[in-house]
Amino acid sequence: MLSRLCPRSRNVVYAASFTEKFSYIRDALCSCNLIAQHRVSTNTSEHSSGRAYADYSIFKGKAALVMTPLPARFSKMDSGGLKVDRKGVVLLKFMPAIGQRKYDYEKKQYFALSATEVGSLIGLGPTETCEFFHDPSMKSSLEGLVKKTLTVSPLGDGNGYFFNLSVLNAVQKTNERLSVPVTKAEFAVIRAACGFALPHMMGWSKVMQVQHPEHRGLLPGQRELKMVTDVW
Amino acid sequence: MLSRLCPRSRNVVYAASFTEKFSYIRDALCSCNLIAQHRVSTNTSEHSSGRAYADYSIFKGKAALVMTPLPARFSKMDSGGLKVDRKGVVLLKFMPAIGQRKYDYEKKQYFALSATEVGSLIGLGPTETCEFFHDPSMKSSLEGLVKKTLTVSPLGDGNGYFFNLSVLNAVQKTNERLSVPVTKAEFAVIRAACGFALPHMMGWSKVMQVQHPEHRGLLPGQRELKMVTDVW
Amino acid sequence: MLSRLCPRSRNVVYAASFTEKFSYIRDALCSCNLIAQHRVSTNTSEHSSGRAYADYSIFKGKAALVMTPLPARFSKMDSGGLKVDRKGVVLLKFMPAIGQRKYDYEKKQYFALSATEVGSLIGLGPTETCEFFHDPSMKSSLEGLVKKTLTVSPLGDGNGYFFNLSVLNAVQKTNERLSVPVTKAEFAVIRAACGFALPHMMGWSKVMQVQHPEHRGLLPGQRELKMVTDVW
């Protein structure tokens, strides 16, 4: 059965892995700002430029949760330097189960976490809950028609968290709910992986790459003075 | 068949450390899934492509524990992008002592930790225990004939953990137990090193490498608009 | 003199984001020591050498806080090796609000955190406060004329911190106060991003880059001996 269902959707995906990523990026932007969306079309180039894809998948009885990080994107300035023109995100993809270990890729729902939302997630105490609200159409004529809510609440006994996504669509008159229980061990992976991803989402990792050094030492006088001020 | 094959390859590999790594990878896969095994033979190529090896060794009175990280492996997609085709692991190698600071390499036993198992390990509280069950022959005709159990339990007084591996082999009618006490300091190293290894096992580190930027700046109008939406 | 000079350069730099970064570096140094300032002019070269810029911005009702990391700068030694000739900093830029989500760039104030100050920040307990005092003119004839004080104090209920900058200028007879409330989630981002930035500010990340290995293996005898001593 699995072989009947998954491969089909998979084929769709892999045949058109560009468009899958397209939806990734689109969704990522939706929850950030509109401007970037206008640039999505230019992203096709990225896909032939050795981009890499990896995720962390949690398959449970009623739904699956797939997390994928997206780094910040830089553009070149006239000065020759680089600046972030789009922040990165951690993208959550929820898929409902339609049988034992079978998940309906067609019914997937995305939710893109910003740096601050990731901070909220990794800083979550064992008994705390956090909730995020996104509007994919923010600042467009469709604003308010689709409401996404992600709630992360403790499973109890510090044994992990419930990841609950609700998507209210006023146009299609639908309200989908997708729930994935995340164990303490799985959350430890999410915390470590998202903590690693943060500086890359923010573009700080690129900034910190050491530039080629100048062929120049310090004058003795400067060295002494510097030592004093370091001590200070 | 597997049980007949694995030991043989082990003997073979003992000679050169190149083939030793070969057995590493084989074993890493054994405890994950069968498919990968079919690909092991293709791995030899990796060894001439500047691969690096490093481990963390804990030598104690009755046994030694050697930890080795293995990164995710990527394959190229038709689109030109890269995707993870095999997740990484942290490989544990146990060897019984046969005298003072002498360990029997022939009797070594492997146990490969997945990302989530690593998450369970690094998230372990000072008084908590975790236990993992692996079947090297999972999904083969030999399923259930070899049972590996790794138990990590507190030494007491928050002074570290006991790493206990038991390998029950119904074919060879053997039940080997290997125990290594890990001090609090050694576990701090394991926690830091495994926390570092996680994003690489998952392939996220590769994903986050910043791709070459496009030659394109933001129009002033866009910059202002972006500022507003960032505030949102 | 400095007070007359700095604002001027600030105005100059407002035009292009290239020169804005220029003022970043200038200010970063101001709050460290004077020597470096003498070198600022030489920094322009850096900007055409593929440097990257990224920040983390927190926009609130009364003011905005923008954080930017600056890596350590290395210079080449006669031996061919590299040594840090300027430590990195995390630069804080405060801007007062002048309307809804509008901030006065002209009235911005900088405060550059050293490695140890960053350590103090990321080690801050939920109920703890830390306070830093900087004198941009330290060791110059203007010493003591401008006093900058950054106070980071808990918002209460472990819900984040208040970032409060006060700049007392005896020359211009001004005392500006800029306050930004930072949520727990935003502080988690600051903690993770600054923890990531630290080794780069210190130059340790560059030191740890593995150098090209020598073409040389270990003799078998050495390998055994090594095993013994490792056990020691």
Added chain:
Amino acid sequence: MLSRLCPRSRNVVYAASFTEKFSYIRDALCSCNLIAQHRVSTNTSEHSSGRAYADYSIFKGKAALVMTPLPARFSKMDSGGLKVDRKGVVLLKFMPAIGQRKYDYEKKQYFALSATEVGSLIGLGPTETCEFFHDPSMKSSLEGLVKKTLTVSPLGDGNGYFFNLSVLNAVQKTNERLSVPVTKAEFAVIRAACGFALPHMMGWSKVMQVQHPEHRGLLPGQRELKMVTDVW
């Protein structure tokens, strides 16, 4: 005075920065194993191969503490792969004060922390103490003649730690004691920097660098089977 004393010792150092590093490495090895020492002479090459140097300095009233990380060193195997032939260390250099903010470089004392000792340090609780014993002449005819003891003990009120180095030299009939109080903020830097350094000292950072991917996808059959086992 500073200009009289420091520059001199400094000149010695910078003129002969190779030999300074030599003593670094020698000391680092002393506390690890003998074999490596025999190879120190071959290290000269390293110094012209773009090695980088950076440290973290804590200058206090009675002494100064300078920390420097050294990465693992790899050697090439016949197979073309790389293996660690020497573990890295975090090197501590103590210098006694001889006046206000003046430190006697000639009287410096080194202490090299292994991965496990670093683990002990970064895992230290606010009220805990750790103590390390090194013998620079271990396994030589001079074994036991020089005893180095590093004690890290709490300053009280969770306000940092005392770093206390004692060097007992039976040959020179000397017993030097060097003490540096480390604030909570400084220790937070040490913890973050050493936590960053650990995987590089162990060589894991090199291992995790993703190798060039093979031009090969998965067969559909394999993909399905893999999905099942991933779910498992």
